Amino acid sequence: MQIDARDLFNPKPVVMALTALSELKDGETLALLVNDGKAVESLVRLADEQKCKFIREDEGDYTVVTLVPSHRIKTNHPVEKAVSYMDFGSADAPILVFGSEAIGRGDKSLGHILMREIIFDLAHQEVVPKALVFINSGVKLTIKGSAVIEDLQILEKLGAEILSDTVSLDRYGATDELLVGEPIDPYNLARILTGQPGVVSL
Template sequence: MIKVDARGLDCPQPVIKTKDALSEGEKVETLVDNETACKNLQKLGKKMDCEVDVLEVDDDFQLTFIPEEGVVTSSTTSEELNDNGDEEGKVYFISSDVLGDGEKELGEILIKGFTYTLTEIAPRPKAIVFMNDGVKLPTLNDEVIENLKILEEAGVEIISCGTCLDYYDLKDELAVGEVSNMYTIVETLNNNPVVTF
């Protein structure tokens, strides 16, 4: 049995670590410290055709994943993650340095989790376009920058608006991706399915 201690880890790491462990084809026991993570892991188990037993231990939740006999619970391979294939990927248009309209601190946590999750799923986006406050992410946010570097190495275009970088005096701070212009940005958005944040 593979044991995963996911206590204290931010979303989506408990799910990703458990999913990776399940790819070994063995029983997995995951320990988490909050009910939300427990529920997310139960959904993962259902999606991956596993029986999931939940036991409350002190203030923690212990989940045991038992793969259904004959069902392969494989994780996405690195080749699948790195290959967008012939299918046109989505373009993510990010115009803020936080995710959502609520509390700024929560939005900062969410945008880090979002960019991290993009490194762990398939298919990957075709491009990520940063505009307005969004350009602060590939320039000032170290955790997001690391995630974006992983995506760029996998072939995802990381595009930042040059006018926005100039406005915030951040052009020299760009740590990943390329500086672009409005024509190229509009063309990229016009020719691909777009998800806006």
């Protein structure tokens, strides 16, 4: 079986891999086309835990990852499992939680300006956050119409995970408007925030 997971970011390719592995027949292999390095790293962890043979072939601007399972694999919660394979990088790098599209209290227009400046600065400094998590109206920063999409894309390419809460996206009718990063459900969001040191709320 072959799956084209190019232009999809971690953990989405891993979720697709886990789902596909559970559908393979005896003797079948799974090949994934991936161009997100973080996803490839997670697939390595998947292969190690699930005792799959791992074959990597670089094809220029993307990688073909082939998984050869040694037994039938069944995953009841592929999203939760995929999140467990994610690497949030250096212990010194923080996880930043954005609960609004503006920062601070008081003048809201000033809050929007400051938020744009802060995200721009985050994208152009040496220390890259482990993850940027967007909840409540903060998800408006990751959807169509946001003024910071380009800077968030830079952060993602530098290795930061960009995660938007699914309940918040649904509340603002923006589930299909996400332009950067991946959606994440509250259960796995809570797991990340409680399992990692250095969480900073903005």
